[in-house]
Amino acid sequence: MTIHSNRRAFLKGTGAGLVIGVMLPAMAKAQQKSGAMAALATDEIVEGTFAPNAFVRVAPDDTVTVLIKHVEFGQGTYTGLSTLVAEEMDADWGQMRATSAPADVTLYANTAFGIQGTGGSTAMPNSYMQMRKAGAAARAMLVSAAADRFDVPAQEITVSNGVVSHEASGQSARFGELAEAASQIEPPVDPQVKDAKDFALVGTDVPKVDSRAKSDGTAQFTLDVYRDDMLTAMVVHPPKFGATLASHDATDALKIPGVVKVEAVSQGVAVYGENTFAALKGRAAIKAEWDESGAETRSTEQMMADWAEAAEGDGKEVTNKGDAKAALAEAATTHEVTLEFPFLAHTPMEPLDAVVEIRDDEAEIWMGCQMQTMDHGAFAKVLGMPQDKVTLNTMLAGGSFGRRATGDSHFAVEAAEVAKARGKGATKLLWTREDDIRGGYYRPLTVHKMKGGLDADGAITAWDHTIATQSIMAGTPFEMMMKDGLDPTAYEGAQELPYAVPNHRLGWAQMESPVSVLWWRSVGHTHTAYAVETFIDELLAKGGKDAVEGRLALMGEEQAREAAVLKRVADMAGWSGQKGFGLAVAKSFNSYVAEIAEVEDRDGEPHIVNVWCAVDCGVAVNPNVIRAQMEGGIGYGAGAALYDAITLGEGGSVQQANWDSYRMLRIGEMPNIEVSIIESEADPTGVGEPGTPPIAPAVANAWRTLTGERMATLPMVPIAQV
Amino acid sequence: MAITFTVNGEERRVDVDPDTPLLWVLRDELRLTGTKFGCGIAQCGACTVHLDGTTRRSCVTPVSMVEGAEVTTIEGLQSPEARAVQDAWVGIDVPQCGYCHSGQVMSATALLEGNPSPSDQDIDEAMAGNICRCATYHRIRQAIHTAAKTLEG
Known part of the structure; x- marks a missing residue:
């Protein structure tokens, strides 16, 4: 199979801006008008293709192909970034195609990283203006070409659904007809993008470009x-x-x-x-x-004990506001928890x-x-x-x-x-599934030690917190993102609380092991949101306060967006502090998500019946994709919290091997999910990861109200003995 | 050893180790790449095909077992049920990464071919063997109901 044989030829010349007649494979014409669906691009490239910049190709057959610099692995970036280009070009969605950009850091760097790569839920945020400008530049050049052809002033020209028109003279041309002429136009230096109020595609559920290929077996992995x-x-x-x-x-x-x-x-x-x-x-x-x-020979049990011992100390200072220890000593009531989080494997479907x-x-x-x-x-x-x-x-x-x-x-x-x-x-x-499950690069095994203090009125006065976990960044090229020996991925989400607590200390005990660790959907938030949101829930309960009202009372002006998602989700779920309902709110990757879980006790194990989710991720470029990411993030987080642990046995060998011993959430365990998106004009923020952090603490909080038991050790359902 | 069986309506003859899982014969020999590898031990359903009309995990099916049998893969799906399932999948954008969905579509199609109006519980039972790490499960459920309604006419 030589599915990509033309891609290289196509892409080689595209670096320099305007391009490029690549040789014409005969098949290309057959691809045109293959239906009114946006789709994955085929690799054929035709002579006369208009390439205004590194991201947009307009072929004579009227297709507009967007080169996507991010990997598409389910988050919908092919659709999202193509939508931005289509929006600014005033293209018809049916003419849009998406394909992968080549590896070339000079053209395709993630503007948040400085290198080409995908992560941290940045695909949409870092591409938002870049792709809009790429589309706007293409549009401006097509309009210029049309103005020349129609012999009319450019400002009298309108564009709609991929057709460039001059109303007064009755002339019009499709993008494809203008492609060759547009190639001769100088690209604008700073193309003008639309006002948000003029968006026609952004904010709508345009159909995804890859759904058909991913439903009929033709998508190529x-x-x-x-x-x-x-x-x-x-x-x-x-x-x-x-x-x-x-x-x-x-x-x-x-x-x-x-x-x-x-x-x-x-x-x-x-x-x-x-x-x-x-x-x-x-x-x-x-x-x-x-x-x-040089091997790790400790078992998970031994490591957990070592981590817990380290968490008893203060660790390296991350946050020190007020005097948490003094406030604890003076508190009328104190509350202490130790939380244990196991290693987790990611196990993507494709090894x-x-x-x-x-x-x-x-x-x-x-x-x-x-x-x-x-x-x-x-x-x-x-x-x-x-x-x-x-x-x-x-x-x-x-x-x-x-x-x-x-x-x-x-x-x-x-x-x-x-x-x-x-x-x-x-x-x-x-790699086989066994290689994957036993191959390391896990979400780090982590222990949290938390101490809280309340005054006589039930107000929270002290929050003293140490996290024992390995560094994900140390010893990798990402180490340059660490400051003062601190790896933010170890404690992000616990560093600043969204709640007004006058005395707050956070420390990080950096643990060492030959076991390789890595970011796992939502990174540090996988455990910090659980720690913060179960602890605040318990402290509020101890102080006799409602979980929603109590949180809102501790949020200030700076937490307006957290408060908004919290209020929205409480309305959606009809919150009244019912038994079996639990909530959590977390800001991650600059997005705000609140979730309420309704949980049943099924033979001593939690079963999640319903989840309500409110998300504020700025401009909702494609609400359907955002809902899908919240649903998926909830399912992913729920499955791990309920069932998953990678454990090392005596001597240090991994005890799980495949999906028979590393249990996956299945369809009957998936809750019903309702998602609501906060209307916003703020620049878009991440959606791939932020759905995950709140679900585990929401379930734990629900379980506590239902049974009185705190879930201090994850997973919630004990793993099968290996 | 030569083994002859029918794939997507066409007779095929392969000369391979008879223990070779059908999955790898379909992929490596016949280049039918829609059927995916996920676990190799019949846990995830990414390799689901139809064998004489019922779902089968091709990763644990030695090719010697299918001598003379009829195998249908995602590439050969043609029934009205299959079309309804695939249209419903596209209609509500079920797939995310998409890797498991050949298997999901194979299982959903077989379900509707045997049960034209499945309940949620029927769906959960029929689809329990198909893992989706993107957790598209509740859209899968919804799409199967939609496909069933489409078929009702």
Whole structure:
């Protein structure tokens, strides 16, 4: 399969602004008018395509293709960014196509990071003006071209649904008809974007560009890339974190028909098969010895005890407002909790995979790549090629939830090493589910120790808090984002409370382990929102206050947006402090989300019946996508809080292996969800992650009102003994 | 070993290790890539195909088992139920990352082929074997109801 063979030719020349007649494949015309649905782009590019900038292509067949610099892994960025371009161009939604931009930091950097990459729920916020301007520039050039052709002043021209018109003279032309002429127009320096009040597409539920391809099996993921003479490789990985390969014996593996090669690589032993099954069988037949001298040998139980001991201390100072310890000593009532959070694996549906094809002096890679600039550099370095000889195609990715964004590019390094050891030709590296679940890069195991004080009137006077957890950033290129030795991902969400508490201390006890850790959908908020929102709920209850009114009373002017989502969600759920209802509110990734969960006790386990969710994420570019992200974020957070833990047994081996022992939320466990979006004219903020933080504490708070039990250890449902 | 079976109405002959899971024969040999790999142990349903009309996890089905059988993959879905399911999926934008949805659509189609008006509980039971990490579950439920209504006429 050579699905991307034309993409490179297409994209090579696009850096310099105006482009570009690429050769004309005969098929292109057949693609035109393939229905009135926006869609994924095909790769054919036709002569006379208008390329006003790095993001927009207008083909003579009237299709407008948007090059998306972010990976599409379910968050809807293909649709969202295409909507912005279509809006500013006054295009018809049906003519829009989306495709992945190449890896090129000079053109496609995330303006929030300075490198090309996706994460931190920034895809829409960092692209909002950039994509609008890209669309506005294209529109201005098409209008100029039309003015020349119609011989009328540009300001008398209107554009609607992809048609450029001059009413007085009755002349009009479609975008496609103007594409070639527009290519001769100088791009505007600072194109004018629309007033929000004139938006026609932004704020509406335009249909997603990729729903059809993702419902009929035609959407192409990395797994679906097949190249001529491609080998499939699997790697035998160390059984413990920090262990390294001492020796291996490939004799039995090489006897298996279809196994063509075995090579030691830094990550373990690579087995190459003519097909996937040969690689699987070959891998199972490898005998390997490991050097475990640097390995983590503690069990989860031992680590939890070590973390809890560290949390008894103050840790490094993060927040110190007033004097929390003195206030605690003077408090009329005190309340203490220790909360335990396990390691969590992300387990995206598509396991990690990549195809690397090495040719004479260049290489091409297909991967659902989330950090293009870093992975691109890693591929080039390992392959020993200049970066401009290494083409990185970002594929649709079957989920990520943070897993594909690694500071050390470990998977790119492994794929490159495995391909290099094979030599010329194409190699697909495929991780199995077991590799994924046992492969580390987990949400860090974390312990929170919290002490609160109330005065005689039930007002909260003291909040003393230490978080023991590993750093996600330390030792990676992201370390440059740390200040004063503090990694904000360890405590974000607990640093500043949305509640007026006069004496507040937060400390971070930095823990160390060879177990690799990573951001997991909503990062630090996965545990801080739980800690803050269950603790405030308990303190309010102790002070005899309602969970909604009590929170609102502690919110000031600066918390107007938190208060608004809280009030909205309370209205939606008909909140009256009912038993079995619990709420939580959290600001994350600059968005504000409040959720109320209605929970039932089913044989001693919580079952979430309903969830109401109110979100303020600024301008709602596509409300349907935002609702979908809230639904998905709630389901993702709920599943983990209810059922999931990665645990290390005696000696340090992971006890889970696949989805039989790492339990996933299934359809019968999914609550009904109602989402309401706060109307806003503020610039858009994140939606991929902010739905996740409030759900676990909302469920815990509901469970406490229902049963009187506090859920201090996650997951809520004890995991099956392995 | 040569094995002959029907895929999407066409007779195919493959010469592979008879233990090879049907999933990898469909993908690696026949290049029918709509059927996905998720777990390899029949836990997630991403590899769901129809075998003689009923759902089957192709990742745990040795290809030797399908000798002479009729296999339908997402690429070969043609029934009115399948069309209604896929249109309903698109209509409310069910997929997010999309990776599991070949399997979801296969399971939903089989459900409607056997039960034209499933209840929520029927849906939960029929779809329990299909994991979606994006948690599109309640749209799946809604889309199946929509498809059932469409088929009623």
